[in-house]
Amino acid sequence: MPGLEHTITIAAPPERVWDVLVDVERWPERIPTVDSVERLDDGPLAVGSSARLRQPKLPEAVWTVTELTDGTSYTWESKSPGVLGVASHVVEPHPDGTRLTLALSVSGPLSGLGWLFTKGLTRRYVETEAASIKSVAETAD
Template identity: 75%
Template sequence: MAGLQRTVTVAAPPERVWAVIVDVERWPERIPTVESVQRLDDGPLALGSRTRLRQPRLPEAVWTVTEFADGSSYTWKSKSPGVTVTAAHVVEPHAEGSRLTLALTVSGPLSGIGWLMTRSLTKQYVETEAASIKSAAESTGG
């Protein structure tokens, strides 16, 4: 298994950071590493929710929420032949507002070669996503 994690401090309350990370439909306008998002079910993001996500230079993926703690964290997984990608989004209170942690792991029989091919791009995307979520949460418009 391979993976990475990025943590940033956000000068906004946890509720505002949470609102940004669960509003996945708005990610394409807030996060430059996301080209398009299509929710595959109705209602707010919740356990079992499915979302089709397209990112530059990566195959389109369907992500399914596998863990959900309203207001603090969710984890979703995307599966392709031989590879499972798991992405966690965690918001915690912090003295300066909030702490946002994005973590990604890659597992499965083909994960080693896949990780070798995408590690640099994935690291860049996770760092950009953390910075973009921070910016969106800190802006007055949220």
């Protein structure tokens, strides 16, 4: 199953990193790889919550939370014809603050071909997203 994982250390407490991570409505102002986010439900992010994301050079996607451990991790999925994308976000205490791990895997009959064309872009996006979350979490907001 094609995919990638990126881990970064953030000089901020896990609670702060978690707050930035789950505030998906503010991603477009905080993360340059996200053009827009439209929550499709109300309230805090929870299992079953969905959001429509628009990102440069990628098709619009609806992501639905499938697992969530408050303050620690969430996983969401996006389905398109022939491809299932699964993205996980994990926040862990670290001696220097917090360790954030972002991971993405794709599966399905068209995933190999799609991954061939988007792997480099996706890697840059995930690295930029982690760096952006780090920057926001480490500064007053």
